[in-house]
Amino acid sequence: MDKELLAMLVCPLCKGKLKYDREAHELRCHFDGLAYPVRDGIPVMLPEEARQMDADEKLPESPGRLGEG
Numbered sequence: 611m612d613k614e615l616l617a618m619l620v621c622p623l624c625k626g627k628l629k630y631d632r633e634a635h636e637l638r639c640h641f642d643g644l645a646y647p648v649r650d651g652i653p654v655m656l657p658e659e660a661r662q663m664d665a666d667e668k669l670p671e672s673p674g675r676l677g678e679g
């Protein structure tokens with residue numbers, strides 16, 4: 611997906627920044643816990659089309675936190 615297009619996209623609910631998951635073809639809002647589908651390269655920015663993420667998917671990706679302390 612186009613990086614510039616991605617930078618313009620925000621969550622329609624909270625207007626927050628979205629994170630693109632290349633493998634799942636989803637745009638994820640970690641604030642709402644929703645994943646918006648990307649169909650044929652076109653983001654579907656509709657809350658009713660979005661998928662509720664699982665609790666562990668909502669966590670921001672932060673490698674290197676393990677072993678802290």
Ligand SMILES: [Zn+2]
Pocket residue numbers: 621622623624625626639640641642
């Ligand atoms: Zn949101």
